[in-house]
Amino acid sequence: MPERYYKRYRMEFDLKQTPLPAAELPDGFRWVAWEPNLLESHARIKAECFAGEVDSQLFPCLSNLAGCRRLMSDISSRSNFLPETTWLIEHPSSSLTSKYCGTIQGMRRAFKLGAIQNVGITPDCRGLGLGKALVTKSLQGFAECGIQRVYLDVTAANCTAVALYHSIGFRITDRSYLTLHVPDNATPVAT
Structure with missing residues (x-):
């Protein structure tokens, strides 16, 4: 089976x-703080955000609702989960199938070090500045928890996300590669 390599950046x-x-947030959008009863909403939005994206191939748990549900359950049940860094964005339109359009989670990794997990904005709401607002809101939560440095990992081919994180103030601190085994008959994915 052929292999494809994906460059990943650690940004801090x-x-x-x-x-x-x-x-x-733009007019009409609203922050929704973490509550355990919102786990399903986070999972649904995460699945919608990552559907068809490269990361859903690199991390199969992001490729479907059941995987996103398990991931959210795993993240939120850990002792180092930080609810203060975990948000949904509520969409102002009541005509949509979901009332949410963005999700983010955060965890403590060491005494003064935090990690952002799974930044996602639904395709219909991209380009509105929601990603920047979501990451910034999470960073504010890390600061409130006494965290001094926060990192995230991003696929280098996701140029829009890399540029967004740079614009906020993140800097690349490390590079790594993930290997994906691709069936011979698979449709190529942009790297």
């Missing part, structure tokens, strides 16, 4: 050195 934000931009 220094909360002591880098000023946080405002976490402002």
Whole structure:
């Protein structure tokens, strides 16, 4: 079976050195703080955000609702889960099938180190500044928890996400490669 290699960046934000931009949402959108009864909503939005994306192939748990549900259950049940960094964005339109359009989670990784997990904006709401607001809102939660540095991992081919994180103040601190075994008859995915 052929292999395909995907470059990943570890990007880090220094909360002591880098000023946080405002976490402002466009008119009508609303922040929804983490509550355990929202696990299913986070999972549904995560599945919608990652459907058809490269990361859903690299991380099969992101490719379907059941996998996203297990992932959210795993993240939220850990002792290092930080509810203060975990948000949904509520969409102002009541005509949509889901009232949410963005999701993010955060975890403590060491005494003063945090990690952002699974930033997702639904395709219909991309380009509105929601991703920047979502990451910034999560960073504010990390700061409130006494975290000084926050990292995230991103697939290098996701140029839009890499540029977004750079614009907020994240810097690339490491590179790694993930190997994906591709069936001979598989449709190529952009790397």
